[in-house]
Amino acid sequence: MRIEITADAARYRAVTEALLLRDPLRHTVITTAIANHLAGMQADAERSRFLSVHDDEAAVIGAAMRAAGRGVYLGELPAGSVAAVADAMAEVARDVGGVEGAIDDATEFAQRWGCRHGVDFVEAYSTRLYRLAELSFPETAGTPRRATESDVALCVGWTEAMRVESGMPSPTLNAIAVRNRIATGRWWLWERDGRPVSLAAHQIPVFGWSRIGPVYTPPEERGHGYASILTAHVARTLRWQGLNVCLFADLANPTSNKIYRAIGFEPVRDFRHYQFTPPPTER
Structure with missing residues (x-):
C-alpha cells in the first residue's frame, strides 16, 4: 500500500476518477470539492491537500482530502489503512481541527490523531446522506x-x-x-x-x-x-x-x-464529524 498527497486538484481528479466514479454518491463531498477547486470557487485553494491510497499494482483504492479551512474528510478507504492515512495527513496538515467520514473510519482516525498529537476529540455532529427517489x-x-x-x-x-x-x-x-x-x-x-x-x-x-x-x-x-x-x-x-x-x-x-x-429522499449512509480539542489542563 502506498499513499500519495497532492495540492493539484486537476491531477488528483485524473488519478482518482476511476475510484470516485464507482460510487459518486458516496464521494459527493470530495468530487464537489475538486470541481470547486477547478472552477476557481475555493478560497485559499493552495492550502488544500488531496490524498490517494494505492495498492501494490498502483491502482487507487482509497481517497481523502483536507479542503482549505476545513477538517479532514474521508472517502472510501481500504481496511487497515485509516491509521496510515492519519499519519500521512499529519505530515502536511498538522493544523486540522477535525475529521469527518463514515462513522467507523472517522472514529479510528480521531483515535489515531489524538494519540499521535496528544489531543482529545469530541463528536461535533452526525449527518445522514439522502438520495432522491x-x-x-x-x-x-x-x-x-x-x-x-x-x-x-x-x-x-x-x-x-x-x-x-x-x-x-x-x-x-x-x-x-x-x-x-x-x-x-x-x-x-x-x-x-x-x-x-x-x-x-x-x-x-x-x-x-x-x-x-x-x-x-x-x-x-x-x-x-x-x-x-x-x-x-x-x-x-x-x-x-x-x-x-x-x-x-x-x-x-x-x-x-x-x-x-x-x-421523497431516502437515507443512504451516516457520517460523523469529530472535533479535535486540547487535552484538559492538569491541576
Missing part, C-alpha cells in the same frame, strides 16, 4: 425564484445564521463566495407576499449528481413548509437537467430529516 410536492403558498446580486447580503446573513445555529464548524461563506455562487444560478429563494422566506442552493454538478445545500429558513418563518417546497423545487429543476440529487441532513435535527423523507 420519487419526488413529492407539498402544498405551500408562495413562489420560487433564483437569487440575484441584490440578494447577496441576505444570503450571507442567512448562511451565517445557519452555521451558528447548527453548531457545525464549517467556514463562513463571505460575500464574494456567495456572489460567485449566485452568479452560476445555483441559489434559490422562496418568496411569500413579495419577500424571501427561505433559501436553498445546490452544489456544482459532478459525475451526474448534484447535492442540495445549504437549506435555511429563519426561525420566524418556520412551520409553513417553505423549506420543503423550495427543496422540492430545486430537486425537480435538477431532475429536469438529467441529474441525480442528494443532500445531507443533521441527525440532531429531526424536523429536517422528516421533511426530506416526506418529499
